[in-house]
Amino acid sequence: MRADIERAILDRVQEFAQADKIWGGGLAWRDGPTHRSNACLELVAPILIGGAARSGFQARLNARSDMPQCDVHAQLELWCPEIERYLHFERAEWRPNRPHTNPQTAPAGLRGKLLQDRHHPFRLNRRLGISALLQTVTLIGEPMPPGLETFTQFADFLTTVWGIDASQLPAPKWQERLI
Amino acid sequence: MTLKPYTASQAAEEVAGALVSTRSSEGTAFITTPVTYPSGAHSLVRIDGMNDRWFVSDDGYGAQEADMMGASTTFKRVARIVADRAGIGFDQKFLFVVETTRDELPGAVVAVANASAEAVRRTAMRVEEMHYATSRALFDQRVETTFRGSTIIKQPEVLGESGRAWEFSAGIEREGNIIYLLDLVRPRPSAVYATVSKFTDMKPVLQGRKGAAILTDYDKTDPHLVSLLSKVVGVALPAAAPETVWREQLAATA
Numbered sequence: 329m330r331a332d333i334e335r336a337i338l339d340r341v342q343e344f345a346q347a348d349k350i351w352g353g354g355l356a357w358r359d360g361p362t363h364r365s366n367a368c369l370e371l372v373a374p375i376l377i378g379g380a381a382r383s384g385f386q387a388r389l390n391a392r393s394d395m396p397q398c399d400v401h402a403q404l405e406l407w408c409p410e411i412e413r414y415l416h417f418e419r420a421e422w423r424p425n426r427p428h429t430n431p432q433t434a435p436a437g438l439r440g441k442l443l444q445d446r447h448h449p450f451r452l453n454r455r456l457g458i459s460a461l462l463q464t465v466t467l468i469g470e471p472m473p474p475g476l477e478t479f480t481q482f483a484d485f486l487t488t489v490w491g492i493d494a495s496q497l498p499a500p501k502w503q504e505r506l507i
Numbered sequence: 508m509t510l511k512p513y514t515a516s517q518a519a520e521e522v523a524g525a526l527v528s529t530r531s532s533e534g535t536a537f538i539t540t541p542v543t544y545p546s547g548a549h550s551l552v553r554i555d556g557m558n559d560r561w562f563v564s565d566d567g568y569g570a571q572e573a574d575m576m577g578a579s580t581t582f583k584r585v586a587r588i589v590a591d592r593a594g595i596g597f598d599q600k601f602l603f604v605v606e607t608t609r610d611e612l613p614g615a616v617v618a619v620a621n622a623s624a625e626a627v628r629r630t631a632m633r634v635e636e637m638h639y640a641t642s643r644a645l646f647d648q649r650v651e652t653t654f655r656g657s658t659i660i661k662q663p664e665v666l667g668e669s670g671r672a673w674e675f676s677a678g679i680e681r682e683g684n685i686i687y688l689l690d691l692v693r694p695r696p697s698a699v700y701a702t703v704s705k706f707t708d709m710k711p712v713l714q715g716r717k718g719a720a721i722l723t724d725y726d727k728t729d730p731h732l733v734s735l736l737s738k739v740v741g742v743a744l745p746a747a748a749p750e751t752v753w754r755e756q757l758a759a760t761a
Contacts, residue, residue: 330726332748332749332752333745333747333748333749335749336749336750336751361574361579368567368571390571390574390575401571401575403575405577409642409644409645409648409747410645410747411747412642413577413634414577416575416576416577419575421548424548425530425537425539425551425568426539426548426549426550426551426568427539427548427549428543428546428547428548428549429543429547429549430547431547442525442526459635462576462577462631462634462635463545463546463572463575463576463631464545464576464631464632464634464635465545465546465631466543466545466546466547467546467547469547
């Protein structure tokens, strides 16, 4: 039964990942959670499929106000009532401060690869099961296409992989002072 | 023309260069370490200071990893324990931080990187301890989907053969009569006994079936009691079962 439940959840995530999507509003950056650094910025926006909001589907982006034009994390999130947690997928990290190392379970060509700009598509991570959706195992990533120099270009990339018009995403409110 | 061999020494240098890198500006520097968080992202350590006084921190990246897992609350609890054991601080902004001298700087960097990664690893283990324990909301959603088009009565009171009125979690009504009953059952034996009592007191209403016992946590329910429920009620299945399973199992009425 557990395997059946897990398969149904993964099928549902795939359906959401592949669907055509539109924003449901809320496209604005705000200060991150109070427990985080003062520099933390966050954008959480609901996403509609077929004109309706379903299962708490949303996008979450994180950035740092003190690091312009870099270190932006983005992912899609879907509420999973079966385990009463959000599932996270299609994570992308643009010009991150930290590299990522792929697991040895990744397909040939990506195995053990050290990545900077990266995308963790659901199609590569489904094999890792629900743990990949909870981000409790090492995710499999692939490099983003080269030449994503600005946030606008990163948003264009999200448009392609998320199936939503991400050009509507505003750039984070970066400060002048750089680290 | 012969190619120059790629030596072990060159390989080692290349690997070290790929795994450890630094970046700095105006009294602040970042060191990327080979230590990784569960997601595969590398731990980054920030150092601020000058001469013999340095502040070393994970710059909140451990907290960010926990946020991305949706596990900030767990992280907060776990991280304090990890920081205490490592002899370093954990502040209100969820940063692992330590003040150190120049001589102790390398050790402090290692300690902060390890502590931050360890706290996220422990957080991930807690997150992994998930149960298909389900809420009333999931039960209601599955009932709605399975019995779409039927009249669903929430928490109906139904008179048993003994003359006692029993409350069930949901009932399906047709032409003014409740024709199918569902009861949400928690894993405690007493909850199972209550559902067994209710259904024992009911007459079969549809094709010899009375209804369904829906288990909030199948894995935690004694298998013998699951068997007893299925015998008395007709069918017992986990609330978290896929919608297709609900429809197949409750097909007699759905």
